Amino acid sequence: MFEVENLKVSYGQSEVIHEISFSANKNETLAIMGRNGMGKTTLFKSLMGILPSSATKVELEGTDLDGMDSYKRVASGLAYVPQGRMIFPNLTVQENIETGLQVSKQKKIPEDIFSLFPVLHEMRHRKGGNLSGGQQQQLAIARALVTNPKVLLLDEPTEGIQPSIIKDIAKVLNEIREMREITIVVSEQVLSFTMDIADRIMVIEKGNLIHEDLRENVDAAKIKQYLTV
Numbered sequence: 001m002f003e004v005e006n007l008k009v010s011y012g013q014s015e016v017i018h019e020i021s022f023s024a025n026k027n028e029t030l031a032i033m034g035r036n037g038m039g040k041t042t043l044f045k046s047l048m049g050i051l052p053s054s055a056t057k058v059e060l061e062g063t064d065l066d067g068m069d070s071y072k073r074v075a076s077g078l079a080y081v082p083q084g085r086m087i088f089p090n091l092t093v094q095e096n097i098e099t100g101l102q103v104s105k106q107k108k109i110p111e112d113i114f115s116l117f118p119v120l121h122e123m124r125h126r127k128g129g130n131l132s133g134g135q136q137q138q139l140a141i142a143r144a145l146v147t148n149p150k151v152l153l154l155d156e157p158t159e160g161i162q163p164s165i166i167k168d169i170a171k172v173l174n175e176i177r178e179m180r181e182i183t184i185v186v187s188e189q190v191l192s193f194t195m196d197i198a199d200r201i202m203v204i205e206k207g208n209l210i211h212e213d214l215r216e217n218v219d220a221a222k223i224k225q226y227l228t229v
């Protein structure tokens, strides 16, 4: 279980995340949806320890992550696929994935990574910068997965990706959850995508979680309203 209680994040004097609390179970996918500027990236960066925050609890399966450096959070089981993917354009696909291996202390990329992403195997000697947006997204997910996370955080994975490829990303995230039984927390603006992967959908607005539905009870019209300006 991944538990966050009363998380606050500020830029200088300006508080942009206001005492957010949520938890996500093992083998659960939670989507946090909201428009641009509502605080999704700030929330994820603070969970990774990239931005300072205060909370009464940030815990992963009993391990207290609050105040921990990013690299220790990764070693404790948190992995992050940032918005914009942030792969290394001048490293090959294989080298990009290998940067994640340092954490898991494995030497070789596990076989299941290439079974999940056959295209990355085909392209393993190409430079990351020469991949399409969808392929780069797969690469960023693969790089995060080789750290053997218990929780995978993905910040707007569909951004800038064409609709047919969005379906593939949804499929692979469902496969990952089935294979590894991990927790996935994804920030998104595309409801059709989150309906394909999420067990639960929350809405973030101006740094507050203001709405929550189980997928089977989703009021699509209401969520779409929150997502349109």
Ligand SMILES: Nc1ncnc2c1ncn2[C@@H]1O[C@H](COP(=O)(O)OP(=O)(O)OP(=O)(O)O)[C@@H](O)[C@H]1O
Residues within 6 Å of the ligand: 011, 016, 034, 035, 036, 037, 038, 039, 040, 041, 042, 043, 083, 156
């Ligand atoms: N470095 C920063 N300094 C000051 N304010 C910031 C900074 N980064 C973001 N903000 C503000 O924090 C709020 C939340 O931004 P954030 O980027 O987390 O939103 P988001 O939901 O991820 O949006 P997007 O999808 O556009 O990235 C916004 O009001 C934004 O202007």
